[in-house]
Amino acid sequence: MELRALRYFVTVAEELHFGRAAARLHIAQPAVSQQIARLERELGVRLLDRSPRRVRLTGAGRRVLDAARETLAAAENVRLVAGKTTGTVRIGSAGGLTTRLERAIDALREHQPGFEVILVDLPVTARLDALRRGELDLAVARAVRRAPGVRVRPAWSEPLLAVVSARHPAAERDAVALATMAASALRFPARECDPPLHDAVEDAFREAGVTPRLGRPTGTTQDTIVEVGSDQESWTLLPAGLVTESARIRPIPLDPPLEVTGSVLTREDETPDACVEAVVSVFRDR
Structure with missing residues (x-):
């Protein structure tokens, strides 16, 4: 079984x-399909239910997903240990924070030009788990107020x-x-x-004392935006940084405004060094 699969x-x-x-992996879609089919043959179970309209995890797929993440994290940890001699910093990233992440990388390299920075894209729950296990040096996340074993440092607002x-009837409103x-x-x-x-x-x-009329839950944030853009009767509520540009949707400010807090996260039992402190400072609002 290959780590690539x-x-x-x-x-x-x-x-x-x-x-x-495939786009996220920067490879052709058939290569992804072939690797998944090969993995299913090796394991002897079906991991995904495929249809022309939707892909869903099977029960076996959900179980394998947790184990696969643990395996990949363990492999990355080996690389991390090997990279400590050259100065590797692994940051658990979040979508829509390109400018802040660029500033953080620049700050790290000002302190130590030889640092290699690795951005790790994980769902927020897996990001917190990887941080607690020491597989990340720090992470960023939105709306995390507290988490066991994690030091939460509020840094910006969105x-x-x-x-x-x-x-949608509200699409032309200013707020x-x-x-x-x-x-x-x-x-x-x-x-x-x-x-x-x-x-x-x-x-x-x-x-706000408002009870929303809930529609069917969606999948990823990107799926949510796509589905809302195709349905003039529904809407969603998202941090500004997660809203991608599209002619099919309209993002509208709220009146009165509401914000979500973004934070830099480190392990609770770890004393951050000067480099990490520099990263925390550049994530703050300016």
Whole structure:
């Protein structure tokens, strides 16, 4: 069994779409399909249910996904140990933070020009687990208020935006209240996709005294945006950094504004060195 096949499987499982997984891996889609089929033959189980409209994990696929992530993390840990002599820093990244991540990498290299920086893209729950296991030196995340074994350092704020189809009745508004959107079906990733962000959105509605009409849960953030863009009756609520440009959707500021906090995370039992402190400082709002 090759690590490459496990990596391809994990990527498809996170995207639930072979085309997006191939783009993320920078390879042709048939190569991804071939590796997944080979892995299924090796394991003797079906990992994914495929249809022209949707890809879903099977029960076996969900079990294998956890083990595959652990295996890949262990392999990366071997590389990390080997790289300590040259100065390797592994950062668990989050989407929509390109500018802050670039500043963080520049800050690390100012302190130590020989540092190699590795960005690791993991779902937030896996990101926290990898940090606790010492497989990451630090991580960034939105809406994490506290987590066992993790030191949370609030660093920046992002506005929450209502995202609607370009054909939605509210699409031409300059701003919108949560109560105004309550009649439309709220589409949002299931809680297991991003528990902190899901809870932050629920808290925003609770504090506003608004009960949204919930639509069917979605998958990834990208899936949510695509599905909302195809449905003029629904909407979603997302941090500004996660909203991708598209002619099919309209992001609308909230009135009154609502924000979500982004944080730099380190292990609770670890005293950050000067390099990590420099990274924390550049992630802060300027």
